[in-house]
Amino acid sequence: MGNCCVTPNKAxxxxxxxxxxxxxxxxxxxxxxxxxxxxxxxxKLTVLKEPTGEDIxxxxxxxxxxxRGEFGxxxxxxxxxxxxxxxxxxxxxxxxxxxxxxxxxRREVDIMRHLPEHPNVVRLRDTYEDDHDVHxxxxxxxxxxxxxxxxxxxxYTERAAAEVTKTIVEVVxxxxxxxxxxxxxxxxxxxxxxxxxxxxxxxxxxxxxxxxTPGERFTEIVGSPYYMAPEVLRRNYGPEVDVWSAGVIxxxxxxxxxxxxxxxxxxxxxxxxxxxxxxxxxxxxxxxxNAKDLVKRMLNPDPKKRLTAQEVLxxxxxxxxxKAPDVSLGESVRARLQQFSVMNKLxxxxxxxxxxxxxxxxxAGMKEMFQKMDVNNxxxxxxxxxxxxxxxxxxxxxxxxxxxxxxxADVDGNGTLDYTEFVAISVHIQKIGNDExxxxxxxxxxxxxxxxxxxxxxxTTLSDxxxxxxxxxxxxxxxxVDSDKDGRISFDEFAAMMKAGxxxxxxxxxxxxxxFNKISSRLxxxxxxxxxR
Numbered sequence: 001m002g003n004c005c006v007t008p009n010k011a012x013x014x015x016x017x018x019x020x021x022x023x024x025x026x027x028x029x030x031x032x033x034x035x036x037x038x039x040x041x042x043x044k045l046t047v048l049k050e051p052t053g054e055d056i057x058x059x060x061x062x063x064x065x066x067x068r069g070e071f072g073x074x075x076x077x078x079x080x081x082x083x084x085x086x087x088x089x090x091x092x093x094x095x096x097x098x099x100x101x102x103x104x105x106r107r108e109v110d111i112m113r114h115l116p117e118h119p120n121v122v123r124l125r126d127t128y129e130d131d132h133d134v135h136x137x138x139x140x141x142x143x144x145x146x147x148x149x150x151x152x153x154x155x156y157t158e159r160a161a162a163e164v165t166k167t168i169v170e171v172v173x174x175x176x177x178x179x180x181x182x183x184x185x186x187x188x189x190x191x192x193x194x195x196x197x198x199x200x201x202x203x204x205x206x207x208x209x210x211x212x213t214p215g216e217r218f219t220e221i222v223g224s225p226y227y228m229a230p231e232v233l234r235r236n237y238g239p240e241v242d243v244w245s246a247g248v249i250x251x252x253x254x255x256x257x258x259x260x261x262x263x264x265x266x267x268x269x270x271x272x273x274x275x276x277x278x279x280x281x282x283x284x285x286x287x288x289x290n291a292k293d294l295v296k297r298m299l300n301p302d303p304k305k306r307l308t309a310q311e312v313l314x315x316x317x318x319x320x321x322x323k324a325p326d327v328s329l330g331e332s333v334r335a336r337l338q339q340f341s342v343m344n345k346l347x348x349x350x351x352x353x354x355x356x357x358x359x360x361x362x363x364a365g366m367k368e369m370f371q372k373m374d375v376n377n378x379x380x381x382x383x384x385x386x387x388x389x390x391x392x393x394x395x396x397x398x399x400x401x402x403x404x405x406x407x408x409a410d411v412d413g414n415g416t417l418d419y420t421e422f423v424a425i426s427v428h429i430q431k432i433g434n435d436e437x438x439x440x441x442x443x444x445x446x447x448x449x450x451x452x453x454x455x456x457x458x459x460t461t462l463s464d465x466x467x468x469x470x471x472x473x474x475x476x477x478x479x480x481v482d483s484d485k486d487g488r489i490s491f492d493e494f495a496a497m498m499k500a501g502x503x504x505x506x507x508x509x510x511x512x513x514x515x516f517n518k519i520s521s522r523l524x525x526x527x528x529x530x531x532x533r
Contacts, residue, residue, distance in 0.1 A: 045093050047105055048129045056128035056135045062088055071095045071105075072133070076140065086125060089136040104207060105134060111180055111206045112138075120171050122191075122204045143192025143199045158291060161253040162321035164201065165294075166313065168249060171203045172242045173309035181218075181238070184208040185245035186227050187252070212239060225268045226258045230301050233269055240303035243312060247298025251277070254287055259299065275301035290317035346462060346477065350441035350498060370422050380416035442494050453489040 053059070063076035072091040079086065096102050112124035128135040143149065146164065168190065175182055184205065192199040208222045219235040221228075229244035231237040251259040259278070260271035277299060278284075279292055294317045300306040312318065373381050373389030381389070445453045445461050458474050481489050481497045489497075 044131055045096070045102075046129070047091075047093060047096065047102055047134050048109060048127055049106065051129040051134075052126040053128050054130050056088070056126075056130070056137070059126070060086070060088065060137060062090075071101070077137065085140050085142075087138050087140040089138065091134040091136070093132055093134065107210065108207050109136065111209050111211070112136075114211075115175065115178055115180065115206075118171070118174055119200050120167050120202050121174070122202045138204075139193070139202070141191035141193050141202055141204060143194045143196070146187045146190045146192075146201065149192055158254065158287060159321065159323075161250070162291070162317060164253060165246070165250050166318050166321050167201050168203075168246050169243075169309050169312045169318070172246055173313060175209070176239050176242070176309055179211050179213065180206075180209055181212045182206065182209050182242050182245075184223050184227075185242055185249065186224050187249055226260065228269075228272060229303070230273050230275060231303050233272065238303065240306050240308075243298055243306055243309055244303075246309075246312070247295055250291075250298065251295050254291060254295070255281065255283060273301075275299065288317070290315075290320075294318070346458075350438075350444065373422075380418055381422060382416055386417065438495050438498055439491065441498070442491050445489075445494075451491070453494060455487070 056062075059080055060077045061080060063078065065073055065075055066087060067074040072089060072095070074087055074089045077086050077088040078084065091105060096105065109124065109127055115121060117123060122139045122141060124136060124138050126137040128137070168185070172182065172185070182203075184207070189203060189205040190201050191204050192201055210218070212218070216238065218237050221232060221235060223232060223241075223245070227245040227248045229237060229241040232241055248259060260268060260275075262268045262271050277296065279287075284292070294307075294312065294315045297307045297315070298312060307315070369389070370381065372392075373385050375385060442453070443449070445457055447457045447460065448454075455474055455478060458477060459470065462474075463470075478487065478489065481493050483493050483496070484490075
């Protein structure tokens with residue numbers, strides 16, 4: 001993907017104007033690569049530069065759904081000629097709404113093709129693109145998530161944590177050697193290849209990764225809050241952020257909780273900036289000095305003093321990984337890891353409800369809204385119709401802002417919006433900060449519609465994710481989320497949980513960027529961020 005060249009259509013090119021000083025950034029500047037449609041139809045979006053082919057079903061049989069994200073669905077699939085079992089990530093082109101979304105997909109493919117074959121990185125086998133979807137065929141990792149495997153073992157030791165750490169940092173080292181910064185290292189992005197005890201652990205998601213050159217600095221705030229390095233919040237960072245994220249994973253592996261924790265996103269950000277590590281709580285007194293020393297060096301808030309990936313691998317704790325203490329870190333660590341894992345799954349389940357359930361309603365609502373605004377029934381909406389229509393549904397935007405939206409979504413440059421172009425505006429408008437998305441997700445768990453999520457409802461809705469100690473996990477979730485301690489979760493408590501250090505970015509990258517920019521700006525104003533160290 002990267003900085004791909006794009007060719008605007010002629011009509012759009014005619015309208016191109018020199019940017020006015022102070023003009024607001026256009027949230028829907030869709031500089032898509034488009035090629036002529038079939039039979040003289042509308043131009044079609046082209047995402048990949050050199051796909052393997054167009055018709056995936058000529059070579060692969062798609063099977064059961066394995067997972068679902070913002071842009072598409074991952075399926076099991078089988079190669080028709082050999083029967084090999086693989087995974088296919090199918091990305092809906094209708095959901096790639098901005099140039100940023102498209103560049104992310106392109107870059108993910110470019111990076112996976114660029115990286116050399118490595119035993120701990122999932123391989124991209126083939127890519128296909130048709131009129132509706134982009135299909136990425138990859139190795140199938142059927143062995144489950146990192147934390148789930150640890151919990152299932154029943155006996156978890158420092159030696160096991162050292163072996164996992166070595167694998168993760170070897171992936172980081174290889175990426176950095178190849179000029180790739182991962183930017184989203186977290187336990188959920190590591191899966192086991194299969195269920196065997198000696199199964200390889202593989203990095204699976206390069207969706208936020210970027211190419212970098214030595215000395216190059218980045219400013220975009222991306223990643224998952226728990227794992228963000230302080231210089232990401234300062235918007236001035238390089239590949240050292242991957243070592244920080246790996247250090248956070250090591251800390252969690254050794255004690256079961258993240259090192260920087262708070263009830264709000266701003267609190268998490270402040271904790272990261274303070275970078276104070278707690279080595280007092282159980283089981284840290286039983287953890288070796290070598291392990292604690294490595295964690296401190298990986299989580300040094302000054303990126304210039306932080307260890308490189310190679311220096312981490314040269315550290316005595318990893319050089320002698322097979323000699324690390326083989327004594328259990330205690331049941332409390334395993335239980336906390338399980339709780340942390342299930343909490344993430346609870347949030348993911350909630351976001352999946354938003355993606356699955358709301359998309360149907362929203363699309364239906366958009367269609368109805370389009371028909372109401374299209375007063376002449378021409379199948380097109382003019383500027384005046386859009387302005388009046390937005391006003392009627394409660395969005396009293398200035399003419400200049402309506403014009404920005406209009407120009408941005410008017411891909412074919414004809415001065416009106418067809419239904420597809422209108423959908424882009426609707427999605428943006430509906431993302432302007434109400435709680436309806438969260439309320440739909442809350443309703444999924446609130447089975448008896450009492451206005452609260454109760455223990456039995458958690459037991460039912462999370463039955464597949466609770467593992468060997470379900471009651472312990474359920475009560476731990478209630479304990480963490482139930483701030484007023486009445487034994488159940490209200491909507492406000494649920495919303496606070498979803499917004500506190502979550503991976504909410506996955507629901508909207510633009511939302512995350514704006515939200516964390518606001519947070520970091522607030523921290524800068526109150527002096528928490530200070531200056532770059």
